[in-house]
Amino acid sequence: MRPELDAAQARLADEVDRVLDAAPPGTDPLALFARLGAERLLAVHYPAAFGGRGLSLAHHVAAAERMGARGLPDVIHIVTVQAVGGALLAFGSAEQQARWLPKIAAGRLFGSLLLSEPGAGSDSAAIRATATPDSGGWRITGVKTWSVSTDRSGIALCSARTRAGRSRYDGISLFLLDLTDPAIQMTPVPRALGDPYFEVTIDGAYVGPDALVGPLHRGWSLLPSTIGFERAGFECLSRATSWMRATETEFHRLPRAARAAAAGDLVRLRAQVAGARALAFHAMHTADVLDVDEVLIAYSKLACARAGQAVARWAGEELAPTPELSAAVDEAPELTISGGPQELQLDLIATDFPIGRAVR
Amino acid sequence: MNLDLDDDQRNLLGAVRTALLAVSPAGSGWAVLRQAGVTATLADGGLVEWCLALEELGASCHDITTVRAAFAFLDAHPGEKLPDVVPSAQPATPTTDRDLLLCAAYGVGLGRECLEVAQDRAADRVITGRRQIEYQGTSHRLAESALDLALARIAVWHAAWYEDRGRPAGHAAPAAAAASVAAALTCAHTLVQAFGAAGTSDPDVVRRYRGAYALTELCGSPRSLWQAAGERWLAAAPAST
Known part of the structure; x- marks a missing residue:
């Protein structure tokens, strides 16, 4: 059990920071992906021959999380590197892998x-x-x-x-x-x-x-693996984390009495985001490119989506609107719709025997 | 970053579960663990190990007094690595963050048992030609409860992990207790609902339901625990913010 990044994961996240810090302000996100690709940071779980570093998915998500935290659009990265690239890595022919994966890992081709x-x-x-x-x-x-x-x-x-x-x-x-x-x-x-x-x-x-x-x-049998990572909810987690930060910033601008009254809510939301993050990282820690636990993925996606929605809703109800919080309120409903609606995840969780097996 | 248990922790869990199989319906799980020598192993362990054991007690015995027995045992074994940072708490309630986390772990176990029993019932029971669990009114309620419980367990484990390393977050223990008590209550309600009218009279269901509410007497209500956690968090927040 480990509730924080290990040393190797933390180093990768720091490398992402260094690359992004070195880019001129206002650099287009696609160009930033290319810079990360040039340092083999975009798909560290790909083999070195295909532009990666041959590391695990758990390492990859540590780097990917930092990219999201720095404002890079997760959807592009998740669909390209994980879904399309992951399908090629898992099921593609040697020719397909050699042709497409290096371009994807380099951040010069999106899918x-x-x-x-x-x-x-x-x-x-x-x-x-x-x-x-x-x-x-x-x-x-x-x-x-x-x-x-x-x-x-x-x-x-x-x-x-x-x-x-x-x-x-x-x-x-x-x-x-x-x-x-x-x-x-x-x-x-x-x-x-x-x-x-x-x-x-x-x-x-x-x-x-x-x-x-x-x-x-x-x-058909390949699809669960192809979209498994997307369904782990990392794009939801990234938004939940970012919205939580924005919410805390506005929370601390409230008058002292209002802060005191709402502090319990803030801690509850922080715990929800932290728990979702733990589930998402654990899902990737236990996965490899070909094999994910569908039920654990369901917990992860649902937890990440619900955390984002809870933060957005609380902010929408309790705080003065800012551009970021208003966007959060607008985007929140999608979290339990895209990448597999929540009804699918709830069904998977309920019919796993004994219930809770996947998360203990 | 992961939720894996190490080999020693898995072995401990196995020993606890094996020992608890010997508990008679009216017996004390804690006494059985002592007789089996498991408590001696725990005395050398950290708070994470204690929380693992308490979850099993919550799942297996449904006897809230075991939590108090655990407190007494810990207090009788000075030198353990566990902190004691809330000396002003009321005597009838957990007196330390360590105690709060043990209660929280017990609540996770109680909730887990509620859900497993509810799921078994819903899988076996046929209503108008379909298994009850095939109705989304039942299955989704089970799943929602299971998610709450999973998040509560993570909060407990993480808080205990940091306590064991001497880096406790001041608000983590009450926050974990809040999540746990809330999840246990949710799971207990889900259990009664899964049993329908029988759930209001079945003694095993009623015992678990009341056990969940006993947690609020021991730890406080979820709302009060969140607020306590919030106050601690706010007190520790940087002054500039």
């Missing part, structure tokens, strides 16, 4: 997930997009939605049906798409709260045989 479809919500098996054999490769057609940061991405991991299948989970395959293909069009779906989602229309985009990631027809 998106094209899994959800209109009307299907979080049911990733409800796939109507198709990939049909064509000239030795595949021609992909369909519409994907709820994709994030797609406008900044060069590639995307896309699910499509490659045969009717004996069940709804059979016959799903994963492909790596080049988002610069003119047969792929993306349309922002504006939101009043937060950055836009993207709806992506794929109109007969051709991909070669080397675009298939993992086994043909059996891509």
Whole structure:
């Protein structure tokens, strides 16, 4: 048991600080990722041959947490390095790994997930997009939605049906798409709260045989590992931590009597964030690239999301609005929706026998 | 950063659980642990080890007096590494942060037992052709309670870990107790609800339910504990902020 970073994790976090401190003020976040990539800090859990340092996921999250704390957009990093890069690392061919992972680890290529479809919500098996054999490769057609940061991405991991299948989970395959293909069009779906989602229309985009990631027809079984890290809730944790800091700053501006009256609430929120952080780090400590405990991940995601929401709600109710706290109030509902809605996590936790097994 | 127990801690847990299997329904878990020599091992351990044992007592015996027995045992063994920083507390309540954390650990165990029994009941019971646990009204309540309990356990473990290293956060013990008592109460209510009308008369359910409320008598209400934690935190906050 260890409630704080170990020495190696702390050193990585310090290295992230040094790289970011050395960048000129106002440097674009994507350029900052490239600077971190140049120091092999963006994906330290990748093998050295692919631009990493061959360390564990637990080391990686220590570096990633610091990136989030310094204001880098977590979603880009989590989806690119963990989801897309992680899928390639785990299931990609040697050629795919050699071609794509060094660019991802260098912070010079970003990726998106094209899994959800209109009307299907979080049911990733409800796939109507198709990939049909064509000239030795595949021609992909369909519409994907709820994709994030797609406008900044060069590639995307896309699910499509490659045969009717004996069940709804059979016959799903994963492909790596080049988002610069003119047969792929993306349309922002504006939101009043937060950055836009993207709806992506794929109109007969051709991909070669080397675009298939993992086994043909059996891509469904790869998805939990692919999106497992996203579902650990680190992007929620980053927001919870940042919102907690902003909340404390405003709390300390309250009159003395108001601070005294609300101090118990502040400590409760701090404990909630700290507990969520412990669960998230533990989930990654016990995971490797291929294997995560789905139930532990559910606890982690739910705890991180709820912590962020609790902080945002308290701040929205009790403190004068500031730009950051207002943004927190706006973004908070999404935390229990994106990356797997909370209903899925609650079901996983409730049906794990004996209940609580995964967290003790 | 992780929640893994080390080998010694896992061995201790195994010894505690084995010993507690011998407790008769009306017997004292604490007496059994003493007879099995587990308390002697604990006397050499840190607060984390004590908290692990107390969670098992809470889960297995449902006897709140074991917490007081643990206090008495600790007080009779001077030289232990545990701090004693709240001398002004009322005599009938925990007198130190160490005691508060032991109560909190016991509460985590009690809550754990409540949830496991509730889950078993919901998995076995069939209502209008479906297992009760298939209804989200039941399953989600179980899961919400389990999450609260997991966070309470982490708060207890972390507070004890820092105490053992001589770096206690002043507010951590009351905060952990607040989280634990609140979680135990939530789990006890979930247990009664899972049993339906039977839960209001089943003696085992009622004992656990009352046990959770006994924690509020021993430690204080969650609200008062959070406030106490908040006052300590505020007192330690930098003056400039």
